[in-house]
Amino acid sequence: MLARAQAPTRSDDIAKRVAPCMTCHGKEGRATNDGYYPRIAGKPAGYLYNQLINFRDGRRQQYPLMVYMVQNLSDDYLKEMAVFFADQHLPYPPPPTIAATPAILERGRQLVMNGDPARKLPACIACHGEALTGVAPAIPGLLGLPRxxxxxxxxxxREGTRRALAPDCMAEITRQLRPDEISAVSAWLSTRGVPDDAAPARSLPAKLPVACGSVPQ
Structure with missing residues (x-):
């Protein structure tokens, strides 16, 4: 097995070294217009680092190109990449028009904002922050993402090709959602505009409603 590449010295230009990432994720990580690749600019550094580690270590398998790109990179190198993109705070475009009925959008809003207490299903805002812009150091924002x-x-x-450190809270939550509920949540989230200050919150107002192995408690 090849040795993992160490991060070059600080004199080296990190922007040049992460340029291949922008082929899919867009200039400075702000995402492209193809409606699929996510924006990584401004996401919490801890979250980006965790995802790079998950790709490298086989917990995320749905994108073979990502695995190939990071499989021989060291922890320090991945952390430097994560910090670079986390520091890119760029304007978001207005949200696209979504073909969804008012009833579907309302169902999505209810799940995002309130969850479903009868099923012990937490609201998205309980973990991702009241503004849905994420929480430092490791919880991502949900706004500005393609449906x-x-x-x-x-x-x-749901299929197990994306996993996180146990307990894998998102996998557990996803298994409780019906396909129509997933569609409603994604529709509502993708119609939300991103606030001018889209920086992640510094902390949550309360303890996480579920245990998450990738989020320090």
């Missing part, structure tokens, strides 16, 4: 991408990630958690 197709959101749907694909729910599918990956």
């Amino acid at each position: 197709d991408y959101i749907n694909s990630q729910f599918g990956a958690w």
Whole structure:
């Protein structure tokens, strides 16, 4: 097995070294217009680092190109990449028009904002922050993401091709959602505009409603 590449010295230009990432994720990580690849600019560094580690170590398998690109990179190198993109705070475009009925959008809003207490299903805002812009250091924002991408990630958690450190809270939550509920959530989220200050919250107002292995408690 090849040795993992160490991060070059700080004199080296990190922007040049992460340029291949922008082929899919767009200039400075702000995402492209194809409606699939996610924006990585401004996401919490801890979250981006965890995802790079998950790709490298085989917990995320749905994108072979990502696995190939990071499989021989060291922890330090991946952390440097994560910090670079986390520091890119760029304007978001307005949300696209979504073909969804008012009833579907309302169902999505209810699940995002309130969850389903009867099923012990937590609201998205309980973990991802009241503004849905994420929480430092490791919880991502949910706004500004393409609907197709959101749907694909729910599918990956359901099929087990996307995993996280145990307990894998998103996999457990996804298994409780019906396909129509996933569609409603992705529709509502993708119609939300992103606030001018889209920085992740510094902390949650309360303890996480479920245990998550990738989020420090």
